[in-house]
Amino acid sequence: MSKNKKISMSVVRRLPRYYRFLLELKNNGIYRISSQALAEKMGASASQIRQDLNCFGGFGQQGYGYDVPKLFDELSGILGLDSRYSAILLGAGNLGRAILNHVDFASRGFELKAVFDKNPEIIDSTINGLTIMNSDELYDYCNQVKIDAAFLCLPKDSAEQMADILYNCGVRGFWNFSHYDLSMKYSDIVAENVHLNDSLMTLCCCITENRRSENAED
Amino acid sequence: MSKNKKISMSVVRRLPRYYRFLLELKNNGIYRISSQALAEKMGASASQIRQDLNCFGGFGQQGYGYDVPKLFDELSGILGLDSRYSAILLGAGNLGRAILNHVDFASRGFELKAVFDKNPEIIDSTINGLTIMNSDELYDYCNQVKIDAAFLCLPKDSAEQMADILYNCGVRGFWNFSHYDLSMKYSDIVAENVHLNDSLMTLCCCITENRRSENAED
Structure with missing residues (x-):
């Protein structure tokens, strides 16, 4: 992949799913797959798959399809899964x-x-083999050990307070389970948010919408 | 809202965040807000906000803005948060x-x-006040009690097995933490997926992409 070519966020979001499917294929001893067959497995269109995989140069060969282990390795590289980013929770x-x-x-x-x-x-x-440290030691710790990412399993208020300390210590990656919108304050960070309550509300909304459509049809 | 008007999934996904911001405004005693001010708070554009809120008829008044408690109530209704959908975990x-x-x-x-x-x-x-039941009793239970949604905190294989039972008992809503792609098999269900491992991979990919860009700039 060209060093300068940025993959769009919508494609990035789909990559882990490709990774899972390719891993399964590989584990099942399938070494070659057409975009059509992969599309059927994943419930996507073949053109979507070709377009996505072309983004990072994973060109299938006409009449041959994709080389599964090669594509898998390429994808792991794009995802950076062989990194050892230092993280704290x-x-x-x-x-x-x-x-x-x-x-x-x-x-x-x-x-x-x-x-x-x-x-x-x-x-x-x-x-899990780690001694739980006092949050008061966070600043000192992060000034001694270079931390790439922090996993925030905290309520909103604590997350806000801790994010300031972490940012000031140079932490720029966040896996954020709190409702604190980190990206609003810090523009140069990478934040991946998991909002469990939002997700459940979305489910509630979809069920409600379905019921409304059903009632409207009656 | 018209009973027949379906809200697009991309808008539905943004609604919980509006809900959180409106709740905070309401709790802070703010009863009126312009789309511009709401946009600044949420890090979105005013036109995006107007467009989204218009989807469910939450029209702000020119020169007045949005009535916060009214909009909040309307949004709660759209989300269906006053429902009592029966769920099992x-x-x-x-x-x-x-x-x-x-x-x-x-x-x-x-x-x-x-x-x-x-x-x-x-x-x-x-x-949490509930006695954990044996999974073997799932089928009988779901045939006796009408269940609207199942929360699947299971590995992929168990999820696949349980989903069959649940679907056959009429369950159509799923909050899915497993890597089993429910929607591939069942087309008439509502599934909200939370893939924690995918989310962490996405973070890894974004950090890796940023490093690549930085290195390319050097």
């Missing part, structure tokens, strides 16, 4: 613990270095 | 527990009726 409550137990950081390009919380009852206890 | 592991403890179902339009798991060690234990 803030907030070891229910959500933070679930993230710690549920997500495989290493295969997603991150190395989790430390976990912080402000609750005295859990500070110094161990979770 | 499947998978009371780390992720399921975090969802149970972290999300306020009632204010998002859902009533959580039951929790299921297949792990004998936790079956019959209590979580």
Whole structure:
């Protein structure tokens, strides 16, 4: 891929799904697939797939299709999954613990270095091999260890406060589970937001919309 | 809103954020806001806001702006947040527990009726006032109680198996944390997917892209 070519955010959002499908194909011993067959598997159009994969130079050969392991490797590279970005997690409550137990950081390009919380009852206890540190030590820690990304499993107010410290220490990547809109204040960061409550509201809205259409049809 | 008018999915996805901002304004005693001021608060353009809110008839008055409490009520209605959709949660592991403890179902339009798991060690234990039921009882339960939505906090294989049972029992709403693509098999369902691993990969990709651009500029 050309070093200067930026992939659009809409394509970036679709890449993890390509990654999952290609991994499954590879694990099932399928080494070659046409854009048509991949499209059917993924419930997308073949032209969409060709367009997306062309974005990063993954050209299929006419009459041959895509070389699955090659495409998979290329995609892993684009995603940067072989990186070891240093990361910390803030907030070891229910959500933070679930993230710690549920997500495989290493295969997603991150190395989790430390976990912080402000609750005295859990500070110094161990979770997934890491000792939970006091949030008061965050500033000193981040000035000693270069941190690429912070995972914010905090309520909005704490997230706001901690984001300031992290930003001032040079952290520019955020996986944000709070409702604090980081990008509004900091324009030069990368923030990936997971708003669980918003997601559930969206489901509620879609169910409600469906009911309305059904009632309208009656 | 006209009963027949469907709101586009891209607008639906933005509604929870409007809801959050309007709730904050309301809680801060702000009863009137111009599209321009709302746009600045939300980091969007005023024309985008006017366009979105017009979708469901939330017309601001020229020279007056939007009536915050009225718009908030209207939005809650569109989202269906006063509904009591009956829901069950499947998978009371780390992720399921975090969802149970972290999300306020009632204010998002859902009533959580039951929790299921297949792990004998936790079956019959209590979580958030609900006794964890054996997954083997799912079919019988869903045939007795009308369930509107299932929250799938399961690995892919279990999700696939459970989705079949749920679909056959008439469940059509899914909050899906697994990597199983429900919509590929069932076309008449509503599925809201939260792919945590995909989200972290997206962050990794964005950080990697930024590094590449920086290196290219050097």
